[in-house]
Amino acid sequence: MGSLIEISSTMLYTAFVLYLIATFFFGATIRQKNKRTKKGISGKIGITLTIVGFLAQIVYFITRWMASGHAPVSNMFEFVTFFGMSLVLAFIVLYFIYKLDILGLFALPVAMILIAYASVFPSEIAPLVPSLQSHWLYIHVTTVGLGQAILAVSFVAALIYLIRQIDQTVRSKRTILLEIILFGLFIFVGFSVISTAFNISGYSAEFEYSFNGETVTTDYHLPPIAGPNEGSLLTGDRMEPLFDAPSWMQGVDAARKFNTLIWSVLTGLGLYGLTRLILRKRVGAAIQPFLKKAKPDMLDEISYRAVAIGFPVFTLGGLIFAAIWAQIAWDRFWGWDPKEVWALVTWFFYAAFLHLRLSRGWHGEKSAWLAVIGFAIILFNLIAVNLLLAGLHSYA
DSSP, X not given: OHHHHHHHHHHHHHHHHHHHHHHHHHXXXXXXXXXXXXXXXXXXXXXXXXXXXXXXXXXXXXXXXHHHSSOSOSSHHHHHHHXXXXXXXXXXXXXXXXXXXXXXXXXXXXXXXXXXXXHTSOOOOOOOXXXXXXXXXXXXXXHHHHHHHHHHHHHHHHHHHHHHHSOTTSOOXXXXXXXXHHHHHHHHHHHHHHHHHHHHHTOOEEEEEEETTEEEEEEESSOOSEEOTTOEEOOTTSOOOSEEOOTTOOSTTHHHHHHHHHHHHHHHHHHHHHHHHHHSSOHHHHHGXXXXXXXXXHHHHHHHHHHHHHHHHHIIIIIIHHHHHHHHHHXXXXXXXXXXXXXXXXXXXXXXXXXXXXXXXXXXXXXXXXXXXXXXXXXXXXXXXXXXXXXXXXXX
């Protein structure tokens, strides 16, 4: 078992490195001017490395499954890693349909951010809780992950469209909104950077607090800006929290998770500020000149096609299969659990997207903004609902 886990970890790291190298080759395609041969070679090397990286991640998935005895989608580390792998698969399929190199320059970094985000969660293999010991775990969760990954490609194409099309020479609501979206990606990177840094340093601070009438303890692996509500610090050599988390945060370890969110935003803000200082302009304005060769109509089509494919897949996994599993596990097909509610919100939003696209003619920029908002809802469901809100899915 130990050797399988080691192979699994090595393959995941290998996939990450290959995606990183492939990103540089896809980046080389936008810097070539009237050199179609070199551009073609860079794109071919990029997609080849991407496929090899995806195969390495498949090996990670299989070996971890063999080591644990169940599909590796039962916790945050496993699900987010699977999410990133599915995004790469969706990108590969769409790449061979549209032959658009610039898509890899944006899709692969998003996949790498997801893998880095997953890596800060506990990766130890643990037995499944009773409610997860069902084949519907594999069916429901993997289908949801695949559907969301396809929808993520829609976001990637839409983001490229917006950066290319929005006039960056003037400050407007559109440029500000676009910059906020890009800042959100910096928060993801900030989460990975700050968590990894303090994990390497071995930082730990223990708190004691009351939860549901019982006294419990929790370990902070980031300095406590926000401590547990009415909690006490047990580790005397660590800094006291600057303030207590709001009393309405009643989920398991909600204060610790809230503290992590604060650190992620602060670190992302620092990285974003440093980037702006180096570029001396908005991030979107700095990227735009490299996207002039991208065809807006093709980006719009890719964004729409990804939703047209991803929406029914998500419908199967997030609603139908989820209801079947909920009936088996909890003797009811629907409850007002936060995860279920936001899955329904996601479904309604993308249903509205397709309605507006097909019936009202919302193409181009309007459609792109909808795709971006839809992915923001997916991320809210993945991060805030899983980490901050208490519910039946809190085991994840």
